[in-house]
Amino acid sequence: MSGGAGFAGGGAGVSVQELELDLDAFEGPFDLLLALVLKEELDLRDVDLAGIVTAFLERLAEREELDLEACGEFLVLIAALLELKARALFPDETAELAELEPEEAAEELARRLAEYRRAKEAAVWLRDRLAGEGDRFFRLGPAPLAPKVETPLAPQDPDALARMLRALAQEPPDVSLAHMALRFPPVSQFLERFRSVLRGRTRFDFDTEVGGLNRLEQASAFLAVLELRRAGELTLEQAAPFAPIRVKRATLEASPAKPAAPGQKTAAPAAPPWQENTAQEERNDSWTVRSA
Amino acid sequence: MDRPLRLIPGDALDRLARTLEALLVIASAPLSVDELAEAADDDPERVEPALRLLGERFAEERSGIVLEHVAGGWAFRASREEADACARLFERPAQRNLSPAALETLAIVAYTGPCSRPDIARIRGVAADSAVANLVERGLIAEAGRDSAAGGAVRYRTTPLFERVFGLESLSELPRLEDVGADAREIRDRLHVVAEKRSA
Numbered sequence: 001m002s003g004g005a006g007f008a009g010g011g012a013g014v015s016v017q018e019l020e021l022d023l024d025a026f027e028g029p030f031d032l033l034l035a036l037v038l039k040e041e042l043d044l045r046d047v048d049l050a051g052i053v054t055a056f057l058e059r060l061a062e063r064e065e066l067d068l069e070a071c072g073e074f075l076v077l078i079a080a081l082l083e084l085k086a087r088a089l090f091p092d093e094t095a096e097l098a099e100l101e102p103e104e105a106a107e108e109l110a111r112r113l114a115e116y117r118r119a120k121e122a123a124v125w126l127r128d129r130l131a132g133e134g135d136r137f138f139r140l141g142p143a144p145l146a147p148k149v150e151t152p153l154a155p156q157d158p159d160a161l162a163r164m165l166r167a168l169a170q171e172p173p174d175v176s177l178a179h180m181a182l183r184f185p186p187v188s189q190f191l192e193r194f195r196s197v198l199r200g201r202t203r204f205d206f207d208t209e210v211g212g213l214n215r216l217e218q219a220s221a222f223l224a225v226l227e228l229r230r231a232g233e234l235t236l237e238q239a240a241p242f243a244p245i246r247v248k249r250a251t252l253e254a255s256p257a258k259p260a261a262p263g264q265k266t267a268a269p270a271a272p273p274w275q276e277n278t279a280q281e282e283r284n285d286s287w288t289v290r291s292a
Numbered sequence: 293m294d295r296p297l298r299l300i301p302g303d304a305l306d307r308l309a310r311t312l313e314a315l316l317v318i319a320s321a322p323l324s325v326d327e328l329a330e331a332a333d334d335d336p337e338r339v340e341p342a343l344r345l346l347g348e349r350f351a352e353e354r355s356g357i358v359l360e361h362v363a364g365g366w367a368f369r370a371s372r373e374e375a376d377a378c379a380r381l382f383e384r385p386a387q388r389n390l391s392p393a394a395l396e397t398l399a400i401v402a403y404t405g406p407c408s409r410p411d412i413a414r415i416r417g418v419a420a421d422s423a424v425a426n427l428v429e430r431g432l433i434a435e436a437g438r439d440s441a442a443g444g445a446v447r448y449r450t451t452p453l454f455e456r457v458f459g460l461e462s463l464s465e466l467p468r469l470e471d472v473g474a475d476a477r478e479i480r481d482r483l484h485v486v487a488e489k490r491s492a
Contacts (some may be wrong), residue, residue, distance in 0.1 A: 034455075045413070045419040046419055089414070119399050121469050122399030126402070130458060132459075135368050137374070138367060138370065139370070214346075
């Protein structure tokens with residue numbers, strides 16, 4: 001860049017201040033860029049200084065003459081900016097580079113430059129590739145695949161599981177509901193029965209008469225006997241506790257219970273004291289263990 | 293019988309191809325042969341011929357859907373012929389308006405990754421924070437651990453989506469880069485032109 005004769009001198013030189021820049025981070029005149037950087041409104045790290053140099057050189061090339069003053073000014077400014085930017089980018093490495101011999105430092109810088117050029121080249125390749133592959137449309141999901149769930153369980157024995165399941169799958173034993181349906185046979189049935197027995201005989205042995213019946217029937221039968229005695233239709237004898245109960249037809253014939261015919265119990269005896277005031281017929285039909 | 297008899301293995305292969313077809317149409321990302329084999333409950337060795345069968349069926353100029361081998365797996369995409377129709381209805385946020393700075397950063401991560409933001413700034417000579425954030429948001433790069441040094445910076449690597457967007461089977465498909473040579477020569481030539489103009 002040693003300016004030959006004839007290049008010095010006046011004329012419309014290149015104004016560094018008015019140098020129009022079109023960079024990624026900044027677009028406008030150079031002096032505005034400087035002002036912004038100095039006021040720290042623009043981060044120098046975002047500014048492509050090489051772009052400024054290129055723009056300046058291209059502007060120079062458009063001129064017929066070399067503006068030495070402008071070149072000098074530009075060199076000073078761009079060198080300052082470079083140093084500022086270098087300090088901003090590599091705050092920790094100033095010492096590292098300073099320790100290197102000038103040749104080594106140059107090599108290191110060259111290495112970085114080369115790296116940068118490769119990155120530039122790769123970016124161009126990517127841009128072209130994108131242009132070539134731009135007509136490929138495909139489905140996109142926010143999460144491509146759910147991560148595989150790691151099962152936190154220890155290894156399990158399938159046989160043990162099968163055993164447990166088999167135990168659970170077995171039908172439980174039927175629960176007996178017999179007690180819920182426990183019903184006393186109607187006392188009236190035994191009233192009639194004992195009346196007819198006493199029509200044929202004057203006396204009978206209670207235990208023998210009910211011998212073939214189950215406990216519930218025997219209980220109903222006993223209630224019937226008590227009922228008949230209360231109505232005065234028979235008399236009872238028992239020699240001792242747990243001794244056989246002897247039933248005897250009452251000698252008095254004028255009993256009020258006498259006309260009572262089966263199914264037509266209009267003259268039913270009054271309710272026994274333990275049955276309160278409810279109608280006897282109902283109770284006879286619906287006695288359960290609980291109500292007894 | 294207007295169709296030739298098919299061998300039983302061919303029938304089975306056709307059956308497997310149908311299963312793969314179903315898996316691929318559901319997938320939102322490429323599926324590897326192993327993933328396909330596992331999902332189809334079949335052998336990887338059988339999945340590959342079945343994929344070839346599908347590849348013949350779903351090919352450019354034969355079908356609106358095209359099977360492609362991309363990002364280490366297999367995926368369906370729209371055929372290139374239908375790109376205009378697709379573009380009228382669908383957006384492609386991952387690749388829309390990628391700035392030169394973003395492409396440069398993407399290139400650095402693709403070639404040198406996993407690498408950190410300071411690494412990228414060192415190579416580019418400008419801070420990479422916003423470009424990195426932008427690429428992460430697009431899903432083209434993702435965090436991949438930290439620098440080994442204590443309190444190390446987060447490192448980034450490209451994602452399968454990057455490979456898919458750029459139509460790469462894998463990162464190894466990226467071209468080897470020439471050394472500075474050509475580029476430096478071009479700059480030197482430019483400077484010479486400038487100098488000659490001046491001396492003329």
